[in-house]
Amino acid sequence: MTDPQIPILAHTRVVGKDATPTRWLLVLHGIYGSGRNWGTIARRLVEARPEWGVLLVDLRNHGGSRGFPGPHTLAATAEDVDRLVEHLGIDATAVMGHSFGGKVALVYAAHHGGAGQLRQVWVMDSTLSVREPEGSAWRMIEVIRALPSEFASRAEAVEGIARAGYDEALGQWMAINLELVEGVYRWRLDWEVIEEMLRDYFRTDLWETVVRPPGEVEIHIVKATDSNSLDDEAIRRVEAASTANPRVHFHQLQGGHWINTDNPQGVLDLLAGSLP
Incomplete structure (x- = not known):
């Protein structure tokens, strides 16, 4: 039920x-x-x-x-x-x-x-395969955590992701996860939760x-x-x-x-x- x-x-x-x-x-x-x-x-x-x-x-x-x-x-x-x-x-x-x-x-x-x-x-x-977390999706968590918690525009977030070595198209796709709150853009993803999900993905x-x-x-x-x-x-x-x-x-x-x-x-x- x-x-x-x-x-x-x-x-x-x-x-x-x-x-x-x-x-x-x-x-x-x-x-x-x-x-x-x-x-x-x-x-x-x-x-x-x-x-x-x-x-x-x-x-x-x-x-x-x-x-x-x-x-x-x-x-x-x-x-x-x-x-x-x-x-x-x-x-x-x-x-x-x-x-x-x-x-x-x-x-x-x-x-x-x-x-x-x-x-x-x-x-x-x-x-x-079961292994320690790795790869571009896993590294993205570190990249996001190194960026500011809010942005004036989506383009600002895309630029930050691109500086970490990702192509602009992927940065734009990630920026879909930003939402406008009180005049600034913030991630609607909970990065602690994302890390927990990815860890379980790699170990299962x-x-x-x-x-x-x-x-x-x-x-x-x-x-x-x-x-x-x-x-x-x-x-x-x-x-x-x-x-x-x-x-x-x-x-x-x-x-x-x-x-x-x-x-x-x-x-x-x-x-x-x-x-x-």
């Missing part, structure tokens, strides 16, 4: 024109993002596959989803998604997660794979779900060719799992980690051609 003390995740339903979906795809974004990051792909997907609807989810403490209590873990984040699906009264036939959201999708699968409704899990360029081992999918669920691991989120050892493990188990699939798509903007057509073609 839904706990009235815990908020419901902000979300957007995307359906085709005059369509009544019989199946739903949950889309879970990466750290610092929001559901709308995948809006263009969602709209094009439901045009191509009108029997499908897409639920774009803002994960806890991102986008419009605020006020969620700790602990801020993958398990808690997946429970939020459970609560949302129960609240809406829909059945999720597939779930797709990018980066941080990919591991949330695997936790969700572990909970629902034996129930029969969930058919596919898509893990889009997520780090599957979900290989068992990847190599032995629950129930009849298919696991689709997608690697962006220009990203190092999946290292060589992880690729070998996924390829070995796909050889041993016909319900494990490994795909490579041209592009960088932000595959939804680097290669939206490739993502769309893969999903439209592979969803049940």
Whole structure:
């Protein structure tokens, strides 16, 4: 039963024109993002596959989803998604997660794979290895903490991020997380919470779900060719799992980690051609 003390995740339903979906795809974004990051792909997907609807989810403490209590873990984040699906009264036939959201999708699968409704899990360029936190997303926390706590404009924040070595496009994307409060721009992200979420992402081992999918669920691991989120050892493990188990699939798509903007057509073609 839904706990009235815990908020419901902000979300957007995307359906085709005059369509009544019989199946739903949950889309879970990466750290610092929001559901709308995948809006263009969602709209094009439901045009191509009108029997499908897409639920774009803002994960806890991102986008419009605020006020969620700790602990801020993958398990808690997946429970939020459970609560949302129960609240809406829909059945999720597939779930797709990018980066941080990919591991949330695997936790969700572990909970629902034996129930029969969930058919596919898509893990889009997520780090599957368990290791100490690292990489550009992790370093971003230090960069933000070194900047002022408020800015006269979004451009000022973008400049600060660029000085730390990130490209301007990424800085502009991060600046979406600024809000105007009393004449100045402040981050709406809680950086202590973000750090807690990322630490749990790097330390949580979900290989068992990847190599032995629950129930009849298919696991689709997608690697962006220009990203190092999946290292060589992880690729070998996924390829070995796909050889041993016909319900494990490994795909490579041209592009960088932000595959939804680097290669939206490739993502769309893969999903439209592979969803049940």
